[in-house]
Amino acid sequence: MNDDTAKADLYNYLKHEREAVIAKLDGLSEYDVRRPLTVTGTNLLGLVKHLATWEARYLGEVFDRPFPEPLPRWESEAELLADMWATEDESRRDVVERYRRVWRHGDATVADLGLDATGRVAWWQHAEVSLFTILVHLLAETSRHAGHADILREELDGAVGTDAEDMAENRHDLDFWMERRAEIEAAARSAR
Numbered sequence: 001m002n003d004d005t006a007k008a009d010l011y012n013y014l015k016h017e018r019e020a021v022i023a024k025l026d027g028l029s030e031y032d033v034r035r036p037l038t039v040t041g042t043n044l045l046g047l048v049k050h051l052a053t054w055e056a057r058y059l060g061e062v063f064d065r066p067f068p069e070p071l072p073r074w075e076s077e078a079e080l081l082a083d084m085w086a087t088e089d090e091s092r093r094d095v096v097e098r099y100r101r102v103w104r105h106g107d108a109t110v111a112d113l114g115l116d117a118t119g120r121v122a123w124w125q126h127a128e129v130s131l132f133t134i135l136v137h138l139l140a141e142t143s144r145h146a147g148h149a150d151i152l153r154e155e156l157d158g159a160v161g162t163d164a165e166d167m168a169e170n171r172h173d174l175d176f177w178m179e180r181r182a183e184i185e186a187a188a189r190s191a192r
Helices: 003-023 030-034 044-058 077-084 092-112 131-157 164-168 174-190
Strands: 118-120 128-130
Touching: 003 044, 003 092, 003 131, 030 044, 044 077, 044 092, 044 131, 092 131, 118 131, 128 131
Parallel strands: none
Antiparallel strands: 118 128
């Protein structure tokens, strides 16, 4: 496999995961995309905001191509965690559109650089990295958070799938899932 094919493969997977995260917001109220759904406050819109911040850093600052909009800094604990949730002044539209602007910025970086292009990640122990390493890292990070979004959305309304069409298709009714859950619960209890 040549570098162009490898770069296209990595980037196509990343683009799919980006869209999967955004799709998890479809059809939900403002409250549901923002409300904390875990002990740490994880929420769907916060995942989008977080991914936008870090993709802007990895496909921007790392390759000396800074994203043209201000990014949160991490001088304090509050600033460090500020990208994980949206304030009441940040609309869903603002957060999603910012993520899409980050995508376009990242698209240009990937298009302009080869996989062996090097950048510098100041916050990593081994600061010198290749575009290949950053694409693998971003794919892993985005996939990880897409998985979080899958579970959060399923908890909210039972929707499953990687895009709006998948989530809208109701393959099983609530009775099916209740029976399935009971079966799994029984297996878990008997495994003690």
